[in-house]
Amino acid sequence: MRTSCHIEIKNKRASFDYEWVERFTAGLVLQGTEVKAIREGKASLVDNFCFFQHGELWVKNMHVSEYRFGTYANHYPKRDRKLLLHHKELQKLQRKVKEKGLTIVATRLYFNEKNLVKIDIALVRGKKQYDKRESIKEKDLRRASQRIDNE
Numbered sequence: 774m775r776t777s778c779h780i781e782i783k784n785k786r787a788s789f790d791y792e793w794v795e796r797f798t799a800g801l802v803l804q805g806t807e808v809k810a811i812r813e814g815k816a817s818l819v820d821n822f823c824f825f826q827h828g829e830l831w832v833k834n835m836h837v838s839e840y841r842f843g844t845y846a847n848h849y850p851k852r853d854r855k856l857l858l859h860h861k862e863l864q865k866l867q868r869k870v871k872e873k874g875l876t877i878v879a880t881r882l883y884f885n886e887k888n889l890v891k892i893d894i895a896l897v898r899g900k901k902q903y904d905k906r907e908s909i910k911e912k913d914l915r916r917a918s919q920r921i922d923n924e
Contacts, residue, residue, distance in 0.1 A: 780811060782882040784818035789908060791878065791897035797866070799830070800857035801882075801892050804848045806840035811890060813840075816882055823856065823877035823894060825867055830856040832879050832892070856892065866896065874898050 787793075803811075810816065815838035823832050831853045839847045858866070869875055881893040900908070 780814050780882075780884055782811075782814065782816050782818060784821070784878065784880050786819060787878050787880050787895065787897065789905065790900060791876075791895070792900055792904070793880075793895045793897055794875065795869075795896040796880070797858065797862055797894050797896075799892050799894055801832075801890050802855040802857065803837075803890060804846075806843040806846065807837045807848050807854075808890060809842075810837050810840045810848075811882065812884075815840075818879050818882060821879045823879065825870070828863065828867075830858060830863060830866065830877070832856055832894075835879060835882075856894065869896055 817836040819836075821832055821834045823830055825831075833853050834851060835854060836850050837848065838850055866877060870877060875896055875898055877894055878897055879892050880895045883891055883893075885891045
């Protein structure tokens, strides 16, 4: 049995830019070279979003670098990738996205205990500028209190 791969790629910007309403875990349809590149940690979730097309959920702008040992069969780094969710979850997300101001973004990419690539997605609402300033203030206060506690 293969050892577990401890790769975890996060979208740190998502928690700053958005207020998370609900989270889901989905599978991902990938090509072989994409899985190998993700194992090397060569993926990025910055500026991604999810959209519905023909009743299926897709993630756009997720960057997976080309595999360095890949041949002519290497993948395109920014291609749209299909997400695998249960039908009821897809219907629920599709209803919620139709509401004003809600969208879906990928927040985390990782390998589960069965060595399958999984992606955490979140139904989010965009933060206003003053909310972002509040987040920065809270973060600074936490850092300052940790610094004082450590001294």
